[in-house]
Amino acid sequence: MAEYTPTASDWAAAPTIPTLQLQGISKAFGAVQALQDVDFEVNAGEVVGLVGDNGAGKSTLIKIISGVYIADKGEIFVEGNKVSINNPKDATHVGIETVYQDLALCDNLDVVANLFLGREDRSTVIPFLVRPLNELEMENRTREVLKQLDVKLPSLRVPVAALSGGQRQSIAVAKTILRNAKVVLLDEPTAALGVAQTRQVLELIRRLRAQGLAVVVISHNLADVFEVVDRVIVLRLGRRAATFDIHSTTQEQVVAAITGAQFGTLLEQNGTSNDSALEVQS
Amino acid sequence: MSRETLEQKTATSAQPPSASPFSWSRISRLLRTTDFGQFPVVVALIFIALFFEIRSNGLFLNSENLTNLVLQIGYIGTVGLGAVLVLLIGEIDLSLGVVAYTCAAVTGVLSVEHGWNAIPALLAGLVAGALIGLVNGIFVAILRVPSFVVTLAGLLAYQGVVLALLYPQTSLILVDPYVAYIATTYLPDVLGIGLPIAAVVIYAAALLFSRIRRQRKKLVVAPLWTLLARVALAAVIVGGTVFVFEGEFGVPQVAVILIGLVILFWLILRFSAYGRHVYAVGGNAEAARRAGINVTGIRISIFILASVLAAIGGILLASRQDIASAEVDQTLLLNAIATAVIGGVSLFGGRGSVWAVVLGSLVIGGLANGLDLLNVGDAVKFILQGIVLLLAVTIDALVRRRSAAAGR
Numbered sequence: 001m002a003e004y005t006p007t008a009s010d011w012a013a014a015p016t017i018p019t020l021q022l023q024g025i026s027k028a029f030g031a032v033q034a035l036q037d038v039d040f041e042v043n044a045g046e047v048v049g050l051v052g053d054n055g056a057g058k059s060t061l062i063k064i065i066s067g068v069y070i071a072d073k074g075e076i077f078v079e080g081n082k083v084s085i086n087n088p089k090d091a092t093h094v095g096i097e098t099v100y101q102d103l104a105l106c107d108n109l110d111v112v113a114n115l116f117l118g119r120e121d122r123s124t125v126i127p128f129l130v131r132p133l134n135e136l137e138m139e140n141r142t143r144e145v146l147k148q149l150d151v152k153l154p155s156l157r158v159p160v161a162a163l164s165g166g167q168r169q170s171i172a173v174a175k176t177i178l179r180n181a182k183v184v185l186l187d188e189p190t191a192a193l194g195v196a197q198t199r200q201v202l203e204l205i206r207r208l209r210a211q212g213l214a215v216v217v218i219s220h221n222l223a224d225v226f227e228v229v230d231r232v233i234v235l236r237l238g239r240r241a242a243t244f245d246i247h248s249t250t251q252e253q254v255v256a257a258i259t260g261a262q263f264g265t266l267l268e269q270n271g272t273s274n275d276s277a278l279e280v281q282s
Numbered sequence: 283m284s285r286e287t288l289e290q291k292t293a294t295s296a297q298p299p300s301a302s303p304f305s306w307s308r309i310s311r312l313l314r315t316t317d318f319g320q321f322p323v324v325v326a327l328i329f330i331a332l333f334f335e336i337r338s339n340g341l342f343l344n345s346e347n348l349t350n351l352v353l354q355i356g357y358i359g360t361v362g363l364g365a366v367l368v369l370l371i372g373e374i375d376l377s378l379g380v381v382a383y384t385c386a387a388v389t390g391v392l393s394v395e396h397g398w399n400a401i402p403a404l405l406a407g408l409v410a411g412a413l414i415g416l417v418n419g420i421f422v423a424i425l426r427v428p429s430f431v432v433t434l435a436g437l438l439a440y441q442g443v444v445l446a447l448l449y450p451q452t453s454l455i456l457v458d459p460y461v462a463y464i465a466t467t468y469l470p471d472v473l474g475i476g477l478p479i480a481a482v483v484i485y486a487a488a489l490l491f492s493r494i495r496r497q498r499k500k501l502v503v504a505p506l507w508t509l510l511a512r513v514a515l516a517a518v519i520v521g522g523t524v525f526v527f528e529g530e531f532g533v534p535q536v537a538v539i540l541i542g543l544v545i546l547f548w549l550i551l552r553f554s555a556y557g558r559h560v561y562a563v564g565g566n567a568e569a570a571r572r573a574g575i576n577v578t579g580i581r582i583s584i585f586i587l588a589s590v591l592a593a594i595g596g597i598l599l600a601s602r603q604d605i606a607s608a609e610v611d612q613t614l615l616l617n618a619i620a621t622a623v624i625g626g627v628s629l630f631g632g633r634g635s636v637w638a639v640v641l642g643s644l645v646i647g648g649l650a651n652g653l654d655l656l657n658v659g660d661a662v663k664f665i666l667q668g669i670v671l672l673l674a675v676t677i678d679a680l681v682r683r684r685s686a687a688a689g690r
Contacts, residue, residue, distance in 0.1 A: 088572070089574070102568075104566070104569035104572050104573070105569060106561070106562045106565035106566045106569050106570065107565055107566065107632075108561060108564065108566075108632035108633050109558075109561060113558060113561075117562055117569070117570070117573040117575070118570070118573030118574040119574070120555045120558060122555060131554070132553040132554060133553055133555060133558060136496065139501060140499060140501070143501075
């Protein structure tokens with residue numbers, strides 16, 4: 001299977017324009033070069049796993065995409081259009097939503113309140129003065145979104161503190177759907193979850209893909225990554241070290257790319273087997 | 283048992299109607315998820331009422347004493363309302379008690395020494411409260427100094443301000459009748475009976491209206507009897523209270539001011555986006571910030587509102603005593619915070635309702651009033667109030683730990 005990393009001249013001719021594409025992203029913190037000329041792309045209806053060792057640049061890359069950091073160099077395209085992302089609001093505006101590991105939920109608020117936090121639907125009794133929350137509308141839309149994602153909850157009116165880890169993750173993801181996300185970034189979505197909960201979340205990720213979203217999963221757990229993603233992009237020492245098509249790759253090959261330990265030998269093996277490790281940039 | 287029947291079984295037990303009402307899993311789930319909030323307090327209140335009624339040979343539960351009780355707790359509840367707001371965002375304001383005295387002194391000095399009319403003098407007292415709250419808020423929300431320290435400093439500083447305002451005396455007799463009579467006026471029967479009835483009718487209509495709207499949208503509605511029960515309960519409580527007041531001089535204006543403020547803030551916190559954001563800041567400030575909520579603005583506004591409420595409480599107190607005093611009673615602050623906490627407002631932020639002040643101040647005020655009737659003296663009074671407060675905070679801590687354990 002042929003894999004490619006699209007370049008500017010490339011994607012115009014490519015059959016699909018990536019939903020999110022980064023080109024030549026570099027970022028330094030003082031003397032430390034966190035990212036060096038990194039390309040990244042994810043298509044609609046595709047799940048990409050972003051893996052790498054600690055300090056490989058994963059979080060820096062994610063923070064650049066979600067607007068927390070600004071890249072020193074490089075360009076970002078959403079559906080082929082160049083965008084400038086200078087803060088998290090810009091990212092939201094162009095349809096990029098991030099679900100952080102801490103989920104950013106208010107434990108004391110119920111499901112509906114959490115989903116609509118900061119963008120509550122209000123009805124107007126007296127213009128500009130009395131504008132109460134439109135609970136009916138919000139509850140209805142919550143129901144729709146949860147149904148769309150096939151998330152089942154005991155009640156929409158319980159504080160989210162009373163829900164399980166998987167359910168809480170689902171709510172954090174549903175939040176991004178409500179905001180009409182095109183790209184959803186999931187930071188360690190299965191960390192600290194039990195087996196059944198993990199299954200729930202992986203199922204949820206598949207449904208996001210089925211909805212035609214571009215999904216990026218950052219994870220340390222390769223087993224989970226292999227179960228749900230279509231492609232794996234490996235970062236190593238601030239560079240994009242390798243890209244794998246998941247269906248023709250083993251976990252060992254990915255681990256080798258992450259650590260760089262047996263890189264040389266594996267490359268040879270790949271060379272002979274001809275369709276596994278697809279591109280090596282460093 | 284095959285897997286399928288097992289699944290069927292779990293599916294059916296998830297539906298409340300077909301499950302046994304006494305199944306252990308159901309009870310334990312209920313225990314974990316129900317917010318008991320007010321229930322233990324109501325029980326405590328009934329216990330206090332019965333105990334003092336019996337020990338005082340019927341002096342506690344009569345119209346005269348209960349009217350007196352409401353006059354005693356009106357200003358505590360108002361300052362307590364300020365404490366609730368600050369606690370809801372997970373902060374604390376130790377200056378509320380002194381601020382109450384300071385703002386009353388501002389009103390008193392302007393009214394008595396500068397001959398201002400009642401309305402401007404009262405407004406000036408409230409503005410003084412707002413300014414103090416603004417300063418507190420700026421230090422807490424923008425400079426990020428812990429509210430504990432900011433307001434402790436304020437407690438000391440404003441104590442000095444009161445002394446300076448009233449210097450060379452330590453108290454000022456309020457001669458303007460409009461200022462002095464705020465806390466000692468009773469409503470005419472038309473209003474005293476009419477307002478509560480109107481409130482219950484509006485409450486019932488609102489519940490019914492929202493139920494019909496939900497049904498129309500095919501959303502889940504609670505059974506009709508729960509609606510009727512809620513209206514009946516409200517009617518009984520309101521009717522009983524009005525009946526008690528009418529047995530003496532009528533409904534005290536203080537009660538209307540306190541309940542009016544509670545209802546106002548309940549509506550704001552429960553039904554407005556602003557109120558939702560206040561709870562969000564108290565629950566998880568970082569999540570609120572990421573959701574685009576102006577956390578700094580919410581914090582500052584809450585400190586302003588709390589100090590304005592303290593100012594109102596201070597004016598009620600001064601009006602009740604006919605003097606603006608520089609001898610600050612520190613139990614006012616403690617009682618105000620105790621009122622909030624006993625009523626189920628969490629010290630850790632984000633949990634509780636403004637109705638806490640009604641229950642909390644009835645417990646605190648009821649204890650003090652009852653012990654006075656029994657003539658036990660301040661020693662026992664303080665010890666008992668301390669124990670009750672400690673109990674309330676302990677329950678809060680336990681509930682928090684339990685819900686955290688059930689959460690993940």
